[in-house]
Amino acid sequence: MADLSLTGGQGAIDPSWLKLARSQPAGTADEPRRRRKLGPGRPIPYGAALGPVVLLILWSIGSATGYIDDRILSAPWTVATTGWELIQDGRLQENLWTSFQRSFWGLFWGIVAGASLGVIAGLSRIGEYLVDGPIQIKRAIPALALIPLLMLWFGIGEGMKVLTIALITFAPIYIQTHDGLRSTDARFIELAETLDLSNGQFLRHVVLPAALPGFLLGLRFGVTYSWLALVVVEQVNATSGLGYMINLARTYGQTEVIILCLAVYAALGLSSDWLVRFITRKALPWRKILAD
Amino acid sequence: MAQDSGRLTQPPVVAVRGLTRRYGERTIIDNVDLDIGRGEFVALLGRSGSGKSTFLRALAGLDHGVPGSGRLGTPDAVSVVFQDARLLPWKTVVDNVSLGLKGQTPRERALHALAEVELTARAKAWPMQLSGGEQQRAALARSLVREPELLLLDEPFGALDALTRLRMQALLLDLCARHRPAVLLVTHDVDEAIHLAQRVLVLDQGRFIVDLKVDLPSETGPRQRRFAEVRSELLSSLGVTQEELRRVA
Numbered sequence: 001m002a003d004l005s006l007t008g009g010q011g012a013i014d015p016s017w018l019k020l021a022r023s024q025p026a027g028t029a030d031e032p033r034r035r036r037k038l039g040p041g042r043p044i045p046y047g048a049a050l051g052p053v054v055l056l057i058l059w060s061i062g063s064a065t066g067y068i069d070d071r072i073l074s075a076p077w078t079v080a081t082t083g084w085e086l087i088q089d090g091r092l093q094e095n096l097w098t099s100f101q102r103s104f105w106g107l108f109w110g111i112v113a114g115a116s117l118g119v120i121a122g123l124s125r126i127g128e129y130l131v132d133g134p135i136q137i138k139r140a141i142p143a144l145a146l147i148p149l150l151m152l153w154f155g156i157g158e159g160m161k162v163l164t165i166a167l168i169t170f171a172p173i174y175i176q177t178h179d180g181l182r183s184t185d186a187r188f189i190e191l192a193e194t195l196d197l198s199n200g201q202f203l204r205h206v207v208l209p210a211a212l213p214g215f216l217l218g219l220r221f222g223v224t225y226s227w228l229a230l231v232v233v234e235q236v237n238a239t240s241g242l243g244y245m246i247n248l249a250r251t252y253g254q255t256e257v258i259i260l261c262l263a264v265y266a267a268l269g270l271s272s273d274w275l276v277r278f279i280t281r282k283a284l285p286w287r288k289i290l291a292d
Numbered sequence: 293m294a295q296d297s298g299r300l301t302q303p304p305v306v307a308v309r310g311l312t313r314r315y316g317e318r319t320i321i322d323n324v325d326l327d328i329g330r331g332e333f334v335a336l337l338g339r340s341g342s343g344k345s346t347f348l349r350a351l352a353g354l355d356h357g358v359p360g361s362g363r364l365g366t367p368d369a370v371s372v373v374f375q376d377a378r379l380l381p382w383k384t385v386v387d388n389v390s391l392g393l394k395g396q397t398p399r400e401r402a403l404h405a406l407a408e409v410e411l412t413a414r415a416k417a418w419p420m421q422l423s424g425g426e427q428q429r430a431a432l433a434r435s436l437v438r439e440p441e442l443l444l445l446d447e448p449f450g451a452l453d454a455l456t457r458l459r460m461q462a463l464l465l466d467l468c469a470r471h472r473p474a475v476l477l478v479t480h481d482v483d484e485a486i487h488l489a490q491r492v493l494v495l496d497q498g499r500f501i502v503d504l505k506v507d508l509p510s511e512t513g514p515r516q517r518r519f520a521e522v523r524s525e526l527l528s529s530l531g532v533t534q535e536e537l538r539r540v541a
Binding site: 187188190191192193194195196197198201205206209210212284285286 | 352353354370371372374376378380381382383391392418419420434438
């Protein structure tokens, strides 16, 4: 039974199947057979823009054909012209500048607090015992839940907004810096001992450079969080800023303004993330060769 | 004999007396004595887990918190080369070599040391751009630029391929002939120990069970005979049976 089916199978397969297999590899018969390359294929320049462009086209088609209701989602050209008008009368720049300042100062104080507390907790045991506990507790409390208390303490002015953003951004910077300092490779600590490095030299040449990638990673999170925090504080009683514009537009049913502000948020988020990655590349030149 | 009388006139560089080190219940190093003379090259063999690294780390002063007793006489200038090169990835090769270097013109001295290990061309490269052998040469330069009286080598060529390892061994012999530090080389490679060292120790159950002068004659014939003799003695002290020796070694 087995014999029969085997010979039968071979006979049936042989001629056509073999010919097909021979014609498969590209090139002439003299060329050695190359294996098929696995993987996602070659990168295309600006290929990353493809997804957003497709979305934009679908949105345009939907709006033009009336398939998308203007009250639900304004057409791209409406958003563009509204944007132009808002720039002309200066409202967009004004609100953007206010938002930017809030974000910037919040992030600034977040970096100062996160980095210095991270260093205190990372370099001394006592510091860790004192600092780390309260920060872990603070981290467990959602930032939004703190806002009522912050409003009671600091009013509803700029101080409260900057403080809220700082409170939200400092956490990732603290955690990554602390972690970077704590996880200094034990092998390098041993090396520093055999080289008789002083405490200062050990800090400057071994510990801080080892913690720098962690700090920069924390910074990247912090920058992203600063925009998220901005949205939070500006939608809770603000009289200026992008979040305020969105709230106002909601009241009047202006979806084009909402979309415009969202686009500005996206642009801010993407460009600041790019900026941090650029700083990271400059600050860690020894890492670049890994990517090359 | 000549070395013995030399040792009498000069105090040894390393003088270990009654050294004991424990991990929990286990005694890793058990009441050990050892003298290493000035410029003497000693290899320390042992099966894995025999405590040879523990002994080296004790000499290097790296065994914080390991309980034990005994007297350790080691010089001030001690350099250590580990199995991994341990170059800081965020510093260029020359900055790695000059790291923590005291005295005048540290950079010039580092560059000079790199020239000695034939690595001048890679002085400004990042460590990650170097091959394994080059990294280990940079580590050698880093330890020699400190002019150590005692050089501790913890399986320094263990991670290298056979060819690179051979060239590194030759380089190490040259450097030691020039700088004359006392050397303690921890290795599990019997041939490497015989080729490099003047004296070979075998550590077993926390004690030196063999302390052997290698003394290879210079003529080829007697040299090969002596080599085989030493090798077979060392291998059998490491637990390789005569039967196993006949079949593969």
